[in-house]
């Protein structure tokens with residue numbers, strides 16, 4: 001039986017990932033509200049729900065200790081919690097920027113650091129960090145969100161190298177827009193989601209690609225294909241891509 005932990009477990013993508021896991025996998029569901037988590041997973045056997053304040057390093061440290069005390073080990077840890085806010089760069093307050101980094105980046109780093117250490121000692125494990133295509137390609141009105149996700153990808157790429165000798169794998173999942181409640185906060189007007197309609201992924205598809213690589217030594221999953229290709233183009237021709245991003249593909 002694998003033990004799989006996931007943060008932001010009551011979110012749209014997380015629920016779909018858990019739904020697609022084999023029933024014999026034991027799921028540790030972490031989220032802001034125990035009540036909400038219990039509602040989401042009431043009918044799933046082999047599931048334990050834990051309420052957690054992801055902005056607190058101490059709470060994360062204590063949670064990791066508790067999980068290892070109660071479950072002995074973790075095979076896969078999925079850092080999934082995250083949110084976006086598609087505002088102009090000068091509309092953010094410092095507190096808003098720090099909060100987004102706390103959830104999207106620092107909590108991911110803290111869990112990866114603490115759980116990664118325990119996995120290294122155990123000589124096996126898999127850390128899966130849900131980043132974003134926004135962490136590979138920056139776009140307008142995505143300055144803070146992109147920065148949080150670029151940081152996650154940079155951190156994960158280094159972590160993968162450090163853990164390579166320990167049989168602990170590190171994967172980043174980098175999806176384009178997914179049809180979840182993410183956009184209720186990121187883009188309350190709904191305009192962005194409408195304008196990128198043809199690129200929008202369903203959570204089932206992102207979950208399927210994520211579940212397929214669990215326990216496998218996979219570097220990254222970039223999707224959809226068109227955005228994965230755009231990332232390669234961006235790496236080779238950043239100036240042209242910036243021009244296109246401003247003139248042609250400016251969806252926000």
Ligand SMILES: NC(=O)c1ccc[n+]([C@@H]2O[C@H](COP(=O)([O-])OP(=O)(O)OC[C@H]3O[C@@H](n4cnc5c(N)ncnc54)[C@H](OP(=O)(O)O)[C@@H]3O)[C@@H](O)[C@H]2O)c1
Nearest residue numbers: 008009010011012013031032081082083132177178180182
């Ligand atoms: N939807 C997209 O277009 C898209 C695209 C690329 C990448 N992603 C990434 O995919 C991951 C999952 O997102 P999703 O699409 O499933 O969105 P979602 O339905 O909004 O779920 C995200 C979950 O993250 C947790 N979370 C959000 N804000 C939080 C906060 N301030 N404090 C603590 N926890 C918070 C919440 O979990 P609890 O309610 O359980 O606490 C929330 O349900 C995120 O990391 C997101 O950045 C999303």
